[in-house]
Amino acid sequence: MTSLDLDPSEILERYNVKMEKAMTPDDAAAELYPKDELIRPIAESIYEGEEDDTVEGLKKAIDAGKDPIALIDDALMVGMGVVTKLYDEGIIFLPNVMMSADAMLDGIDYCKSQAKEPPVSKGKIVCHVAEGDVHDIGKSIVSALLRANGFDVVDLGRDVPVDEVIESVKKEKPMMVTGTALMTTTMYAFKAVNDRLLEAGIKVPFQCGGGAVNQDFVSTYELGVYGEEAADAPKMAEAILAGADLGKLKEQFHQH
């Protein structure tokens, strides 16, 4: 600086530097990989986000007699489990998860192409961006994290009319619906979705979040559960699998 300088330590605490784990991400991942010599390279390739290596590893495992559908759970989901665990613990960043999810999805496609029977998913979730809103980066993150955790995502895209959300829920019978919105003006579509679902007698948890959306607003409609972060979506889905009803979900995720 030209006229002033200072030691910033008295005015600033870099909590992220202070809190950083001693272990590197690669070291942390290495501790979590499975031991099976056919499975480990697949899990590593998922962690590294290398699609080609994932498919290569799957080929070898299938050639050696592994069942393609079993490999989804036994190898791909195990590798993704390493990634999501490290993300949850703050050891790796979201882009790593996105790249790993890309590799995992390619791997699932390959496994499906090699199998006779379709795989059984943990559960189906309908994702959408509120009607009138074209900002979809939040929805893309939510979808990727759900898929990364083994859920089957029906991605309706952005600016989705309320009617289309309702039709999709009736058709797909999901365990959860997610909605994202950037603007206060568009998030009111969530209320309409809520009302139409109730009219149809469907009491599915409706996870809402994004930009201007807050817990106060989401609490104004019955099916709404507020997700402060995209990473809350798979946690809510897991909670539903574990038996949580709407009341329990709100208790767990509404924190303000």
Add this chain to the structure above:
Amino acid sequence: MTVNRYTKMAYASADDMIFGNSPNPVKAGLDLEIGAGYTTPEVNYAPRPEAGETKEKLVKEYERITRDIMERMVQVGFPAVVLETEHVQQMTNNPTWGGEVANAQKAIMEDYHDEYGIKCALRHTPGDIREDRDYLQLRGEKYNTLMESFEEVASNGADLLSIETMGGKEVFDRAILRNDVPGMLFAIGCLGTMDMEYIWQDIAKVAKKNNVVAAGDTDCAQANTAMFIAGGLLDKNLAHTLAIIARAISAPRTLAAYEAGAVGPGKDCGYENTIVKSIAGVPIAQEGKSSTCAHSDVMGNLVMQCCDLWSNESVEYHGEFGGTTVQCWSESLAYDCALMNVSLQTGQSKNLRDMMVLSDKYRDPQGYILAYDNAYKVGEAIVKDSDDIYLRAKNAAVECVNLLENADPKLQMTRFEKNALADASEALAGLTDDSDKFLSDSLEQYKKEVKVFRPENYGL
């Protein structure tokens, strides 16, 4: 209108850059001059959602907002104010709505100006409506509606015309979530700049025709998305080093508005504006500590360093203990400006500037690069190859990385941030200097990877 590239810096040295002063001040509205030796609050607001139900309700809401702000300014004795109306979608989609709002607001501002002599100007920022459900539609019918909206607001009282364009966002959204620095360069530096050149030539024509000011753009859709995803110190969604690389790349993109005819003041959420000001010498609006009503950032004081307008970003209109939100925030902004203006008049401005900078410079890699001394260096890297939109964006990214790799040890970074920086450095080192090759390779790659990417949007 033609595109005139900036080939040199507006300032002889970074130390010459200061708030309230720009080499090319801009006269606007009712006796206001921006960047002419004083700073001015710029108040930004959003109507309550239910006010958008009809045109009549919306006009009334903006009348209340405008009267509230003007009244508070004179009640507390502030000499100048800018109001920014960022359109809700229905105002841009129905150009006459925006025109009527501008007309109603300006009438109130004129009354206050006539009665009290308060200097004031009205900025209107139509929404970038150029998209449909599945694709960006940067050119075509929606473009025509957008231009009609500019025409309506300009002919009905808006003094400053702005927009937050979205060119390149479809590719950027994919790239930023995958640490893809070449993709960020293509999205912001190339596609974003191409779109800016196209739209700003037309906005400048509208401004000239109506004798108002073409005021500039911001890379909100991309660089602010990166900043928002990066979040605070403990968030793990994006390395802050990546967010500031996106910001550095956004500077030559935002500069393109001025190369196509805009004169400023730049838009408040363009945190890249300090870099832009170092090159173009235009006045800029900025937001920081007084925009916490809209979002958090890690450089709340620092960004005030070179501002000419000081903004609160956006606040929904409703009541608070101290009055309506627009009254509370306008008053806070105006007190901030009073302090800056006192420092200018007492010869203390550089000390105040440097204190604001030093309070945040080491908080985060983003503040470190945007501190005016480093911002100036990024500006120099941009003008070095100013005739080549790819190379100047690449230069900005490379300079940003160099500055961080050789940063003052007072800037602490986590291992994650350093790793992301090293990966970005390696990716940049592997890039060609041949623009045609970069463009054609990127075009092929992202046509495959991003299904909603339509090259024809950019004349490609």
